Amino acid sequence: MNIHSVVAAAKHSASESAAGRASQQRIVVSDKRDAIMQAALELFVERGFYGVAVPEIAERAQVGAGTIYRHFESKEGLVNALYREEKQRFAQSVVASFPAIDRARELFRALWTRMASFANANHNSFVFLELHHHAPYLDDQSRAVELRMIEMFEAVITAAQNRGELKAAPPRLLMGIVMGAFTGVIRGCLESESKADRVVSDADWKLAEQCVWEAIRA
Amino acid sequence: MNIHSVVAAAKHSASESAAGRASQQRIVVSDKRDAIMQAALELFVERGFYGVAVPEIAERAQVGAGTIYRHFESKEGLVNALYREEKQRFAQSVVASFPAIDRARELFRALWTRMASFANANHNSFVFLELHHHAPYLDDQSRAVELRMIEMFEAVITAAQNRGELKAAPPRLLMGIVMGAFTGVIRGCLESESKADRVVSDADWKLAEQCVWEAIRA
Amino acid sequence: MNIHSVVAAAKHSASESAAGRASQQRIVVSDKRDAIMQAALELFVERGFYGVAVPEIAERAQVGAGTIYRHFESKEGLVNALYREEKQRFAQSVVASFPAIDRARELFRALWTRMASFANANHNSFVFLELHHHAPYLDDQSRAVELRMIEMFEAVITAAQNRGELKAAPPRLLMGIVMGAFTGVIRGCLESESKADRVVSDADWKLAEQCVWEAIRA
Amino acid sequence: MNIHSVVAAAKHSASESAAGRASQQRIVVSDKRDAIMQAALELFVERGFYGVAVPEIAERAQVGAGTIYRHFESKEGLVNALYREEKQRFAQSVVASFPAIDRARELFRALWTRMASFANANHNSFVFLELHHHAPYLDDQSRAVELRMIEMFEAVITAAQNRGELKAAPPRLLMGIVMGAFTGVIRGCLESESKADRVVSDADWKLAEQCVWEAIRA
DNA sequence: CATGAATGAGTATTCATTCAT
DNA sequence: CATGAATGAATACTCATTCAT
Numbered sequence: 001m002n003i004h005s006v007v008a009a010a011k012h013s014a015s016e017s018a019a020g021r022a023s024q025q026r027i028v029v030s031d032k033r034d035a036i037m038q039a040a041l042e043l044f045v046e047r048g049f050y051g052v053a054v055p056e057i058a059e060r061a062q063v064g065a066g067t068i069y070r071h072f073e074s075k076e077g078l079v080n081a082l083y084r085e086e087k088q089r090f091a092q093s094v095v096a097s098f099p100a101i102d103r104a105r106e107l108f109r110a111l112w113t114r115m116a117s118f119a120n121a122n123h124n125s126f127v128f129l130e131l132h133h134h135a136p137y138l139d140d141q142s143r144a145v146e147l148r149m150i151e152m153f154e155a156v157i158t159a160a161q162n163r164g165e166l167k168a169a170p171p172r173l174l175m176g177i178v179m180g181a182f183t184g185v186i187r188g189c190l191e192s193e194s195k196a197d198r199v200v201s202d203a204d205w206k207l208a209e210q211c212v213w214e215a216i217r218a
Numbered sequence: 219m220n221i222h223s224v225v226a227a228a229k230h231s232a233s234e235s236a237a238g239r240a241s242q243q244r245i246v247v248s249d250k251r252d253a254i255m256q257a258a259l260e261l262f263v264e265r266g267f268y269g270v271a272v273p274e275i276a277e278r279a280q281v282g283a284g285t286i287y288r289h290f291e292s293k294e295g296l297v298n299a300l301y302r303e304e305k306q307r308f309a310q311s312v313v314a315s316f317p318a319i320d321r322a323r324e325l326f327r328a329l330w331t332r333m334a335s336f337a338n339a340n341h342n343s344f345v346f347l348e349l350h351h352h353a354p355y356l357d358d359q360s361r362a363v364e365l366r367m368i369e370m371f372e373a374v375i376t377a378a379q380n381r382g383e384l385k386a387a388p389p390r391l392l393m394g395i396v397m398g399a400f401t402g403v404i405r406g407c408l409e410s411e412s413k414a415d416r417v418v419s420d421a422d423w424k425l426a427e428q429c430v431w432e433a434i435r436a
Numbered sequence: 437m438n439i440h441s442v443v444a445a446a447k448h449s450a451s452e453s454a455a456g457r458a459s460q461q462r463i464v465v466s467d468k469r470d471a472i473m474q475a476a477l478e479l480f481v482e483r484g485f486y487g488v489a490v491p492e493i494a495e496r497a498q499v500g501a502g503t504i505y506r507h508f509e510s511k512e513g514l515v516n517a518l519y520r521e522e523k524q525r526f527a528q529s530v531v532a533s534f535p536a537i538d539r540a541r542e543l544f545r546a547l548w549t550r551m552a553s554f555a556n557a558n559h560n561s562f563v564f565l566e567l568h569h570h571a572p573y574l575d576d577q578s579r580a581v582e583l584r585m586i587e588m589f590e591a592v593i594t595a596a597q598n599r600g601e602l603k604a605a606p607p608r609l610l611m612g613i614v615m616g617a618f619t620g621v622i623r624g625c626l627e628s629e630s631k632a633d634r635v636v637s638d639a640d641w642k643l644a645e646q647c648v649w650e651a652i653r654a
Numbered sequence: 655m656n657i658h659s660v661v662a663a664a665k666h667s668a669s670e671s672a673a674g675r676a677s678q679q680r681i682v683v684s685d686k687r688d689a690i691m692q693a694a695l696e697l698f699v700e701r702g703f704y705g706v707a708v709p710e711i712a713e714r715a716q717v718g719a720g721t722i723y724r725h726f727e728s729k730e731g732l733v734n735a736l737y738r739e740e741k742q743r744f745a746q747s748v749v750a751s752f753p754a755i756d757r758a759r760e761l762f763r764a765l766w767t768r769m770a771s772f773a774n775a776n777h778n779s780f781v782f783l784e785l786h787h788h789a790p791y792l793d794d795q796s797r798a799v800e801l802r803m804i805e806m807f808e809a810v811i812t813a814a815q816n817r818g819e820l821k822a823a824p825p826r827l828l829m830g831i832v833m834g835a836f837t838g839v840i841r842g843c844l845e846s847e848s849k850a851d852r853v854v855s856d857a858d859w860k861l862a863e864q865c866v867w868e869a870i871r872a
Numbered sequence: 873c874a875t876g877a878a879t880g881a882g883t884a885t886t887c888a889t890t891c892a893t
Numbered sequence: 894c895a896t897g898a899a900t901g902a903a904t905a906c907t908c909a910t911t912c913a914t
Binding site: 047048049050133136167170172173175176177179180181182183185186187188189191207208210211212214215 | 264265266267268269351353354368385387388390391392393394395396397398399400401402403404405406407409422425426428429430432433434435
């Protein structure tokens, strides 16, 4: 298994679900639903799942409270839908139109850059996914989405290790370092920033990429 | 400013607040209070601040619900006290009886090892501090405790950079990488483990330390 | 006043209202309306007025929720219409083509038999009328329909008492015994039956008729 | 099985549960609980289970809405407790200190009189039990309480039939006639009365008793 | 000091009704 | 005429907090 098959799989999985949704619910995917999702995303990031009242989501989304229950089975159903769709969007962003590279150095740079682009462009989504990493109200399907991604990355890491390009350490450990450092960079650089433009500068991302590469390279 | 003054400051700060508490509430620090703190820590880690009911904390602590309000002003008062005391315990663990070293390599290893010891021995505390990083119900004093720690580390980093031992990058960025990677290692290694012994092996900690050192060394 | 004038009055009253409806809404009496009435009858019997949601009635009737409001002013309007029409159907069934008898024994047998036929053929209707006997959401017109029937029966009873054929007791009391016993027979005999065929056997009806006649005969 | 063993059984069953409650919840049976039960009884009689809002019960009982949930698990738990306790009170009233008679005539008069006393003294209780006869929210235990009573009466009827004192008809049918007529008398006599004194006169009860006895006697 | 019964404001969710299509 | 998506008031129930004991 190399990065290309992984990328292909991810693309397939993403487009599959997108297609599935389109065919089943082309009409259901209303702007109301989108407004609810958007409002929920913002509020959950601000105050967490239990910290947000459903009518508050409705108000921010400019819909009636009851409308939420026409689109989602429950508050839990809403977070789960949000989690799955954002995770998919993230996966999609990272692997879509991925260049055909085999050298780990380039591969890592490409992945990091894409993740950085996504995090910069979708700060809320990224924080949301981070916060809800292991929330007790996520259902099995949502957890499965997460698991699939982890396995994808693990496969890439193992392959690169076999080629002697990465340090010989448990893939989970390397992945933890990379993903943790990525999140840490965002936290570290944005801690004191104004809420307006939650963006890490390209220069900082580039520096960080250099550092983290050295952490994992052979 | 070097690590020793920082260590001294941290020790002072910790003992200061301990003393402050002691003088004000030496008698209040009953075993009931400890039981409440312990119960709250466990439950907040399991289900988050809003996910836990005060009477539930009382039940787990084997005290009456009203008793909690003799020791803490409110539920928010309780999390804040918990946050401050656990953060202090963490700081204390990391800097207490710190060896007199100046070389960044040794310094880093010592810090990492102490952090690892704390995280292994106090998994709940570590996760709690992580989860409540930027919770909206933390008050200014709690945030100040956090801030002081960050500044401490920043100072150490800057000093080491000045000696040419660390990469030239914004201290916040390096700190983000280190702290993020540290958390990432715990997540990555424990993701699939049984809940019984939430412990990362010494070998993994050592490997990770090597990796992360390479990320930041000059 | 004898039974024949009563029968005549009842027939008149029934046809009057039927005609009234016909002239006002001959076109409105669509099969949709009937489907709604039928669905509502079933559901109200199963779970009571407040236990049934309007959209649920719509679903069972295979119409849109809004359609109900083209035929009835409100949920209350719907029960009231249902109550009045079922009550009328009951009255009609009992007195329609009533034989010209004057002896109370025959009269009673005829009434009882007709009521039994109706109850067997329209179990839901009967239970519905019974359950909604004094519901607070019945309006004055619905109550008047009920009242008129009671007065009819009272007149017959008084007449028979004057001829010395029935016991000398307040007509209301005798009527209470008869109607109560009638309902009691249904309850007693069907309590444990399967839901499939809610029917009291002819033999039981006959036995019960004998018993109840003895309760009221002079 | 004769009436005396039945009476004994009923007394035992009643006192058993009373004793059970006393030992388990002597302290729990507060005046708040009683106030809630009383308020719920009145309101459920007025508008039915689904027609009454929980906060309304709280208001009438002069307690906080939350207090209801300290005494009952849910609204359903409340009706079920009410049903069971009122049914038990009814059974107790009817069979307590029952005279040792064997002749069906006396037996019937004694039962009827006691039922009448109960219904006159506890009009709401009686109507409540009648209305909730077969409500879908009654749990199995509540239904069992009802069933036990029916079986008791059936046994008495069968015994009297065997002695040739009652008509040869299915016991369920005779019981349906008697209980139905009893309810019918109340309905018939009180239909138009003021709400103040929902009482059937002793004379009417006596007349009705005569009538109904003739319905079932051999 | 400690308690836990009581409270009522606040929560998620349902449902009668409307109205744009 | 018929529809069903949308609504928000109303419902059952929870929970942080108080206070009499």
